[in-house]
Amino acid sequence: MICYIGLGSNLGESKLTLRRAIELIKKIPAVKLLRVSSFYETEPWGVEGQPNYLNAAIKISTELEPLKLLDELQRIEFELGRIRLEHWGARTIDLDILLIEGREIFSERLTVPHKFLFARDFALVPLKEIFPQLNCKLHGDKIIRVAGSPIDFKFKLIACVDKNFGLGNKGKLLFHISEDLKNFRRLTLGHTIIFGRKTLETFPNQNPLDGRRNILLSCSHENISGAEVVGSIEKLFDVLNTAEDNFVIGGEQIFNELIPYAAEIFLTVVDAEVDADAYFPNVDEFILAESNSLRITHCSLRIAFRRYTR
Ligand code: ROI
Numbered sequence: 001m002i003c004y005i006g007l008g009s010n011l012g013e014s015k016l017t018l019r020r021a022i023e024l025i026k027k028i029p030a031v032k033l034l035r036v037s038s039f040y041e042t043e044p045w046g047v048e049g050q051p052n053y054l055n056a057a058i059k060i061s062t063e064l065e066p067l068k069l070l071d072e073l074q075r076i077e078f079e080l081g082r083i084r085l086e087h088w089g090a091r092t093i094d095l096d097i098l099l100i101e102g103r104e105i106f107s108e109r110l111t112v113p114h115k116f117l118f119a120r121d122f123a124l125v126p127l128k129e130i131f132p133q134l135n136c137k138l139h140g141d142k143i144i145r146v147a148g149s150p151i152d153f154k155f156k157l158i159a160c161v162d163k164n165f166g167l168g169n170k171g172k173l174l175f176h177i178s179e180d181l182k183n184f185r186r187l188t189l190g191h192t193i194i195f196g197r198k199t200l201e202t203f204p205n206q207n208p209l210d211g212r213r214n215i216l217l218s219c220s221h222e223n224i225s226g227a228e229v230v231g232s233i234e235k236l237f238d239v240l241n242t243a244e245d246n247f248v249i250g251g252e253q254i255f256n257e258l259i260p261y262a263a264e265i266f267l268t269v270v271d272a273e274v275d276a277d278a279y280f281p282n283v284d285e286f287i288l289a290e291s292n293s294l295r296i297t298h299c300s301l302r303i304a305f306r307r308y309t310r
Helices: 014-026 066-079 121-130 178-188 233-239 252-261
Strands: 002-009 031-036 039-042 053-062 094-100 143-146 155-162 166-169 192-195 213-217 228-230 246-250 262-270 287-295 302-309
Touching: 002 014, 002 066, 002 121, 014 031, 014 053, 014 066, 014 233, 031 252, 039 121, 053 121, 066 094, 094 121, 121 143, 155 178, 155 252, 166 252, 178 246, 178 262, 178 302, 192 252, 213 233, 228 233, 246 252, 252 262
Parallel strands: 155 246, 155 262, 192 213, 192 246, 213 228
Antiparallel strands: 002 053, 002 094, 031 053, 039 053, 039 143, 155 166, 262 302, 287 302
16 A cells, blocks of 8 residues: 655754654554655644744555554654644644545545645645656645755665675675676765665675775664764764765665665666575666666676666
C-alpha cells in the first residue's frame, strides 16, 4: 500500500522536528520510506494570529492497516511533544494521512483522502512535488520553499553491483575492477564520502580514503584518524553542507537509510552473477538517465555505468 503523509509544525525548532518525525516514521516496523519533499514555509490556513508553519510531505509503502498506521503516527506526535489543546491550535508536530493509493476511507477516526486536502495549498504543494501526477488546482496561497529538508543534501549513492544488485559477500566487495575503481575515484575526489563501519573495513588497511572528506556513520563511539564519526542520521545532517557533493558509498544498511533522500545514483553493473549477502536497495523510485557499457580488458566481462535521477 502506497501512502502519502503530510507533516506540519509551527512551534519550537520546526526544521529539526520535521526531520526527527521523518526518522521516526522510517523506524515504524513494516513501513518503508520512499520519498521526501522539500520543506515549505506557509501562512497559517484557517486560523489567524499563529506563527507561520513549516510543511512537507512524504511517500511511504506499508503493510499496516490505515488505522494501525494512524496509531503509529499519533504515537510519534505524542513522542515529539504534541499536546492537543485547541482544535486547529499551534502545534509542535502534525502528521496527517493525506492519500492512500487505490483507497477511500470514511470512518469516525479517519477520512482518506484527507477532508481538507484539496482546499489546502500547504498540503498540496509538497504533495505535488513527490506525486507530480496528482490532478489538483492550487489556490494561490503564499507557499515558500525553504532550506532544511534532507533532500537538500542531494545525496549521490555510488556502488558496484552484479546483475542481481548484489553488493558484497562476507564483508568483502564482489568486484575489484580497475575501470570501476577509476570511475569511483574520479567522481568522489575532492568531495564528501559517507560510509558505515563494514565499508570502512573494506578500505586498504582500513584507512579513510585520501583526497576526500570521510564521514563514518556509526553508533559505536570509536575515534578514527582521518574521518569524522557521527552517531545518527540527524547528526549527519548537522555536519553536512548542502553546497557540497555528498557521496554515499555503502554498505547495504547505509544505502537503505539514505536512499529515500537521494538525488542521484551511480551504479556500475557487472554482467555476472555472484554469491552475495548484501544488496543495493530497490531503485524503482528513480529514472535511468544514462547508461554506458564497455568490455573490460583482461577478462571478457561487460560492465555498464548507469546513472539514475529522480
Ligand atoms: N496552516 C498551515 N499553513 N500549515 C499547517 O500545517 C496547518 N495545520 C493546521 C491548520 C491550523 C488548519 N492550519 C495550517 O492544522
